[in-house]
Amino acid sequence: MITRMSTLFLRTLREDPVDAEVPSHQLLVRAGYVRRAAPGIYSWLPLGYRVLRNVERIVREEMDAIGAQEVHFPALLPREPYEATGRWTEYGDNLFRLKDRKGGDYLLGPTHEEMFTLLVKDICSSYKSLPLALYQIQTKYRDEARPRAGILRGREFVMKDSYSFDIDDAGLDASYLRHRKAYIRIFDRLGLNYVIVAATSGAMGGSASEEFLADSEVGEDTYVRSPGGYAANVEAVTTPVPAALPFDDAPAAHVEDTPDTPTIDTLVAVSNERFPRADRPWTGADTLKNLIVMLRLPDGTREPLAIGLPGDREVDMKRLEAQVSPAEVEPFTEQDFAANPALVKGYIGPGVLGSENASKIRYLLDPRIVPGTRWITGADANGRHVYDLTAGRDFTGDGVIEAAEIRDGDPAPDGSGPLSLARGIEMGHIFQLGRKYADALDLQVLDQNGKRVTVTMGSYGVGVSRAVAAVAENSHDDKGLIWPRELAPADVHVVIAGKGAEIVGAAEDLAAQLDAAGVRVMLDDRNASPGVKFTDAELIGVPTILVVGRGVATGVLELKDRRTGTSQEIAVDQAVDTITALVGA
């Protein structure tokens, strides 16, 4: 295939588009791969669509290789199955809903667990049909509150979603592992730097769950790693729980006036000066901060939630959201305070939140707040704090919550050392759904003994359109994109660097020979200066660039490697062999 730039539907831009903040978005727009059609909704131009289809091909090959069978569901789906599993409501505003001309309720599919479950129920009736793995590569929809970074987080996007169906847990484990291996091959072929981390399963339900994150500073996911090999999405990290302390000899709690302590630091300083601990100085980690938020439940009602945590840590909203999902977190407003006069803003303590008190607000504690720990905390009165308030003696919560931020240096939950934080782009997610959907939609088959048993399922996703952006994030420089060969829109970019008939003729001849050898050629045959052509070639990011210029007169061409920037002279009569070997065509 020869792609002639003189007729290619392409306009490269020298400036970054104003709405693009991350490099992949800037470069994919500038190099003419995608264009914005609406917020979070993009059109694919010829070069971009080629790369997208290359990703699809890799994903398809690896899914076929593990025996998964390709099907294709509609994107426009009826409400009923999603009603049966509760997701019609649980998805909240993230779901695009619409009505047809008869008033029937429909949605644009965000994922297809329900539809796959119902189809398998329709087709399979015996254990003999299992194990089964089905997949589709399909356009999906989520009405993101904050679509961002171009195709990295869009509202219409392409995903590969697959589902496994097994008769028992051992089968599910095997299906899960098969997908895990396939995903490793997929992300290896995509040339991504990625890490596999433990994950929560969020709104999906289920148990074992891992994410494949592409390393990227612009990623929305934060994950942790330890020297001993622990890796987890920050939402999934659990806090090592300290041992409970004896509190028989602990001093009694006492309320003190603490004026002029607007921050944790000032409170700690005043406390050490006026109410010192006997054993060691107070630190921020000895203060107990109580934060109140409002949860919006899927049915639209609001419910307050109080979170107690050490004062030297902030609440991590994504960790909190993962814990309370499908409820959404909203601020506790001035009106909410006005409606709960017992809550003294800035001085809320276990006194008003404790389970036997009148506020009736659910009160969840950080895992570090174990029995015997002694705290400085609000005394539910302006300008007053309570000291030596002892967990398990003076207060308890209604439960535990993992909502505090994770910090560099925090201990890994498995004892494998201190955690370090990094950011990544979620590229894949594999998880064991178990029987949640099969139960909700009554998917049973007959087992070897003729007994009806509920099928257990796994759910596996790859962000196909997102992969195009993630690879661009992982692989670019200040001049432009640098595609791995399997994804690139062409194998070699032939630049005609001159106007003479000899140069043009040689380039055309080489392009034709390369094409005949199965090499995908981009031929810059435009009426433009060599400078413009070189700039565009680097922006577009085809891995190999062949410059056909004045050297033709002496039988010499220039072959450049886009990634390393190195170039070498090669003889005209060896160019086809050299490039064919390089490409592996």
Next chain:
Amino acid sequence: MITRMSTLFLRTLREDPVDAEVPSHQLLVRAGYVRRAAPGIYSWLPLGYRVLRNVERIVREEMDAIGAQEVHFPALLPREPYEATGRWTEYGDNLFRLKDRKGGDYLLGPTHEEMFTLLVKDICSSYKSLPLALYQIQTKYRDEARPRAGILRGREFVMKDSYSFDIDDAGLDASYLRHRKAYIRIFDRLGLNYVIVAATSGAMGGSASEEFLADSEVGEDTYVRSPGGYAANVEAVTTPVPAALPFDDAPAAHVEDTPDTPTIDTLVAVSNERFPRADRPWTGADTLKNLIVMLRLPDGTREPLAIGLPGDREVDMKRLEAQVSPAEVEPFTEQDFAANPALVKGYIGPGVLGSENASKIRYLLDPRIVPGTRWITGADANGRHVYDLTAGRDFTGDGVIEAAEIRDGDPAPDGSGPLSLARGIEMGHIFQLGRKYADALDLQVLDQNGKRVTVTMGSYGVGVSRAVAAVAENSHDDKGLIWPRELAPADVHVVIAGKGAEIVGAAEDLAAQLDAAGVRVMLDDRNASPGVKFTDAELIGVPTILVVGRGVATGVLELKDRRTGTSQEIAVDQAVDTITALVGA
């Protein structure tokens, strides 16, 4: 590739599904190609998706061959561009509309003229970028009032739509012809029996327009052909206009009591008995029938329309709809009659409809009603008709309308002989949009003289998912589907007809050898009787069936041609060569 039926996600059905009325729908469901997800919305199972992708491949190859460039637009589209061209309203109930979480208006794209026009406006600024042809293979949405026949007329479907952009009319003609030739190759490769007919352009606007119709009794389109080669969609047929007649000597119009003439036949009989014509008997073609309908305009308002036509012809609703589109046709109700007391039901005549009368109803006449023609028609009074009412002398209409039915034997408009009627499935539509969209969205480029000129466009569609059903309609028998090889889910269906190790071993060995030779093999390795396997093989419709049975003992296999039903014995050791040659692998 070897597809093992023992693990294939497939359940064939012996009975037709209750909601399936046409053979393609019955067979595609029974053979496990598609399953209904909602009215007019289907899921593709593994075999069906393979066929769909084969159609896509053929379409893609032929589009690429004419230099069209593949892009991909979103299906979820913002309202604004469709508002600019009026189609947000014109599409009426056929458009799926929805709102996002911020209340913004969106639609699910039925076609993408607007988006392509805007993208080209964004990318191209000079005549040097033209001619340009872009295409996409994409999921589209129309909220059909009557989805039917499975994937033949669905509400979510796959289309290839392409658009050409040219600087002038000659360029558009050339682009149109390139697409026309590509479509001929596509439909030839699909193995369809089809006809190319002149068409109206409907809601799309524009001028030259042709449809590719697959011959089929279950088709929704009626078309005509003449012995001299004229072919047109019935909506596009024009009526040869007779010459006007002199009426200086025509008798004066006279109103008569005509009791007991409830039908055209009784009116003609009474007329010939009591008020005979001097020159020849009255016939039904001399009566003038006036039908009143209500038009619902895109803005929701209703407007009456009167149609005058010879009494021996009915109004063809599809022809009428094509004429009044984007307005929709609704009945003129009893309430409407009550609101227009001058209209005497059953006796409505030009007296009340004529342009100078009080009803102010727009009155359009059949083209046959030329000046000088003499008519028997309603006298706007119960039980009374007017005779010798002469067009051009006694009445005129507000214009002409092509709404009367076309009949077998009617003359072709180009004089090429009598028309015969047939039915077909619309598979493709090519038309010259002209400057409608470019004007509405301001798509201009600089011409050779640096002057801004408006681009002229063509629009071209292929029903990709519909093609799967149309081919099934064109190519099946009472046993099942019969796929052309390019579309078939496999090249050869190997039936293991026996349980002995020798038979199974020979079949597995042949499957492996065929696979290695590049032949796509379906291998029926299920634990089922040969009868069940033969039935399923015929239902599924792979073009070549290889039966591996007891003959293996003597080195003999049976090779069946699914289409002809013929079978031949072949030697085991020649099977791979024979089949490879057959397949062209």
